[in-house]
Amino acid sequence: MARSRDALDDPGRAEAFSDGVFAIAITLIVLEIGVPHVESDQSLWSALGKQWPSYAAYVVSFLVIGIVWANHHTLFSYIARVDRTLLFLNLLILLTVALIPWPTSLVADYLDTGGSQAKVAVAVYSMVNVAMAATFSLFWWYVVRRAPHLLHDDVDRAAASASLHRFSLGLLVYPLTVLLAFVVPIATMAVHGVIAVYYAFNQLSIPRSGAAPAEETA
């Protein structure tokens, strides 16, 4: 009756692999914070201070990836088994997550240029977030509309289906940050940070039947 841990439809290894990608992407972004080169008569404090876009980009991207990880965790908590389509859609999510160190570097390099380059950099940053939101929506749409048998038995099907609207909301909000980037690029980065923190405390929650508090987990 009990199948091996390696069963093809077990979400465990897909989740562990995803966790690895999230953990690596979130840790790689530190590489964009460079060490300034100053001459022996120059102030290192001053040179470090000029790097503020790097620190800002690091904090925002760290929060974004961290909270996206938590959301990914939440989605997988509703999933009892995976099929090949779902594995592929999960791979598309990871493709956008693993990309984030790149727009982070872009923002770190151009946020303080003042001109159109800062706007372009932040717009690209926002576009990667749009792509990430889109892959998440596609993933969840597939589960609740096309393959609800992949959900745990105790997950309320109707509520799961209804939760898609919340994702659609995200698909409206994120494109706005692309537009906002062309108006106030620095503030747009702050908005990304705020959205991340908001999602940290307002994650997707779907009613489950008969789940008792767990003391021990295997």
Place this chain on the structure above:
Amino acid sequence: MARSRDALDDPGRAEAFSDGVFAIAITLIVLEIGVPHVESDQSLWSALGKQWPSYAAYVVSFLVIGIVWANHHTLFSYIARVDRTLLFLNLLILLTVALIPWPTSLVADYLDTGGSQAKVAVAVYSMVNVAMAATFSLFWWYVVRRAPHLLHDDVDRAAASASLHRFSLGLLVYPLTVLLAFVVPIATMAVHGVIAVYYAFNQLSIPRSGAAPAEETA
């Protein structure tokens, strides 16, 4: 009866280690996408657009590693225990997988050069894929022909043995991409992407006896 989790022939830790290598390799390829350096009067959009080979190489390599991970997962799902030879052959697979960020960088740098250099870069990319396919074939050949006792008891031995032909097919197809690289390098990269997506939905499947659907996995 139950042995400790750390039993020497337990495939679990080998699989977890492999997953780590796959997750890191797939996340490291983003490092090849550089941030263009433009003067304050130059267009960042334009500079970003010129980097298209980097984006293409990123997407293709991400799909390749992601699908190879899924195939690796599938192969291990048939394996109940490992011996030292298998651990070593698995290490050879990982050696080729972890190498992929390098030909990816090579392609990113030379794909738009037009001349023979693009051809060489894509040919090297294809050769690494050949090496990866070869190590996978060697691994699977060893399991089904030399050490079938490593398979789960419910795996159909005859079907497992027959599945080797499919791998042999891969060993015919991949070398063709090396040749194709010298004719149409850019299209060859697209072919690598298409092969990856094809394998995503057509993974190796071997009949197993008496496996019931699993609701919960430990």
Place this chain on the structure above:
Amino acid sequence: MARSRDALDDPGRAEAFSDGVFAIAITLIVLEIGVPHVESDQSLWSALGKQWPSYAAYVVSFLVIGIVWANHHTLFSYIARVDRTLLFLNLLILLTVALIPWPTSLVADYLDTGGSQAKVAVAVYSMVNVAMAATFSLFWWYVVRRAPHLLHDDVDRAAASASLHRFSLGLLVYPLTVLLAFVVPIATMAVHGVIAVYYAFNQLSIPRSGAAPAEETA
């Protein structure tokens, strides 16, 4: 009764994700040790010797992250379930841990400059350690004072609450290393190493009721 491995309040995945970030951060610091470029008539030994700040920074940061990982492990061993606030506070801990490769590079580049730059570099290094200690204290304060129901049932509540004082002690000691950096920067790095080793053998320990020795762990 038994819930799935993916239960939302299960600390397991948060812990695994944290472990990933710790493991990656600790392994990334090696990237700051550069390979010196010497002409064919120059001594490689001599050039390698001049890189001593890189080796020192590597060893100290490796010990710091390694012992912080062990402390994180210890804290989580008292926690039976997580809520969203705790996940967020854990993310703040990881934000400071994943940052460490950066001040490590800074120290590696400036520790042997002798002047004020070495002091600034080590002061920044110490400040990141202060931030790390602060996020740990915030995390533990939240658990024992605001959400003690997240603790395992066998953990002594009074002892857990009292353990906060020890964390407060850390918040007094680490800021002193910032000041010390302006006096004896090199010795301050040694102090960071000594503090790490001290904590390796004097981790937080809270009485638990009725815990029998475990032979096998799942």
Place this chain on the structure above:
Amino acid sequence: MARSRDALDDPGRAEAFSDGVFAIAITLIVLEIGVPHVESDQSLWSALGKQWPSYAAYVVSFLVIGIVWANHHTLFSYIARVDRTLLFLNLLILLTVALIPWPTSLVADYLDTGGSQAKVAVAVYSMVNVAMAATFSLFWWYVVRRAPHLLHDDVDRAAASASLHRFSLGLLVYPLTVLLAFVVPIATMAVHGVIAVYYAFNQLSIPRSGAAPAEETA
């Protein structure tokens, strides 16, 4: 009776953390293989060929870390619980393992210089291997001589203690590669590869009582 997964003396999390460090270190070494920069009228093949020390260093270090991982796995399979000293000694092992990408880069840069620099580079590479062997010996010495209660009950204490001689042998062989580096640096790198492959098929094996073959692992 059953304790939580997070028990302080559970080797599981230490092992998982170690696996992460091994997996990251083994995947990071690919970063030392650079992409050659050639003008549009130069041969990319030729430039790639000149990078042979990078490929050689990659393969040897990949095998070294991979087999060291397997040995680490084997050692931990005998360990039922860990104490703080063991966690610290394990950290020292990881410190030397995570360092390997650096001497690998050093060898990649200097192996083809012909003169004394190649000898120095390979000697440093060998010295890091000596350090790694020393930390492994220290770890195992502590377990079998000072803290045998950390071993699984079914492990033959006498055989475990006797196995230390094999480690002592390693401590004789590795220093010889430091000396050999000054005579034939390139051949010394080959020797490192051969030693790794030898250990792949001749790992430490200690008799255990009453262990039945395991079909399924949790």
